[in-house]
Amino acid sequence: MSLFSNKQHRIGRALLKSAVAGNSQASKEVIRLLSSPAYSLAWKMLGKKEDAEDVVQEAFIRLWKSADTFSGKSGLSTYFYTIVSNLCLDRIKSLNKGFFEEFNELDHYPIQEIEWSNGEGISPESIQKAMNVLSSKQRMAMLMWTYQDMTAEQIGYALEMNKNSVDQLLYRAKLKLKAELEKGESHAIK
Amino acid sequence: MRSNDKKHLKRVLDQIKVQGPSTHFEQRIYQDWQRTVSNVEQPTHRLSEALVLARLHPRIVGLIAIVAITASVLLGQHLLMSQDEELHRIDALSELSLSTI
Numbered sequence: 378m379s380l381f382s383n384k385q386h387r388i389g390r391a392l393l394k395s396a397v398a399g400n401s402q403a404s405k406e407v408i409r410l411l412s413s414p415a416y417s418l419a420w421k422m423l424g425k426k427e428d429a430e431d432v433v434q435e436a437f438i439r440l441w442k443s444a445d446t447f448s449g450k451s452g453l454s455t456y457f458y459t460i461v462s463n464l465c466l467d468r469i470k471s472l473n474k475g476f477f478e479e480f481n482e483l484d485h486y487p488i489q490e491i492e493w494s495n496g497e498g499i500s501p502e503s504i505q506k507a508m509n510v511l512s513s514k515q516r517m518a519m520l521m522w523t524y525q526d527m528t529a530e531q532i533g534y535a536l537e538m539n540k541n542s543v544d545q546l547l548y549r550a551k552l553k554l555k556a557e558l559e560k561g562e563s564h565a566i567k
Numbered sequence: 568m569r570s571n572d573k574k575h576l577k578r579v580l581d582q583i584k585v586q587g588p589s590t591h592f593e594q595r596i597y598q599d600w601q602r603t604v605s606n607v608e609q610p611t612h613r614l615s616e617a618l619v620l621a622r623l624h625p626r627i628v629g630l631i632a633i634v635a636i637t638a639s640v641l642l643g644q645h646l647l648m649s650q651d652e653e654l655h656r657i658d659a660l661s662e663l664s665l666s667t668i
Contacts, residue, residue, distance in 0.1 A: 394619050395623050404597065405597065409593075417585050421583060429588070434599060438599050499579075499582075501584050504579055505583050523577050524580075554576075554579075
């Protein structure tokens with residue numbers, strides 16, 4: 378598993394180096410691999426097509442410029458999503474200064490298993506609304522954990538937090554989302 | 568437990584409709600790449616670029632190596648055989664000239 382992922386990391390690094398060396402096929406391959414999931418992540422984070430496109434475009438420019446500093450210790454996609462998530466957080470910070478919630482690391486909850494209802498009958502709009510209730514960091518961590526399959530350590534690296542804080546952040550996000558979805562469900566039943 | 572959690576969340580979040588990007592979105596990223604790369608200093612020797620390409624396509628490199636080795640073996644064999652034929656011809660000619668004498 379580790380050998381496989383190391384090989385993947387080496388391939389990603391070679392691909393990026395080749396793209397920056399001027400190989401257009403390699404650059405197209407990097408764009409093909411990363412642009413769509415990164416756009417989806419940015420859209421779910423920012424909720425606007427133009428903002429998501431701007432962030433992903435800017436992230437690619439940073440990727441090309443910082444290719445020399447990419448060591449290949451993490452995967453290319455993890456490295457790229459870190460750039461995307463940081464740009465999303467910066468954008469949210471600049472747009473809604475009061476909205477950005479600082480995470481209190483001392484306030485820890487005991488992590489327990491969450492029982493989800495089947496979630497049927499909830500409209501996509503209600504889910505989007507429930508996601509918007511989460512703080513930016515909670516939303517970002519949840520999207521990276523669910524879609525990019527990133528571990529708590531990798532998310533911590535992207536959001537500049539330690540692993541325990543990420544675990545707490547994710548747990549609270551799930552609780553909050555579950556509560557909001559249940560509210561939506563009860564409205565739908567009424 | 569965690570994987571079930573993830574699966575459930577994914578099922579819920581998948582229902583959010585993501586508005587697709589503009590038609591030329593990837594093209595714009597590609598143009599940015601062209602602009603960025605043309606500003607970056609190119610490698611001074613082509614060897615490093617060739618090495619990067621070789622690492623990127625190990626199968627093609629292997630295939631090229633096999634073709635090159637096979638071609639050189641066949642060429643060597645052909646040269647040896649043609650040398651033998653030449654020697655036979657010289658022998659035959661000398662025998663013929665000797666017999667005429």
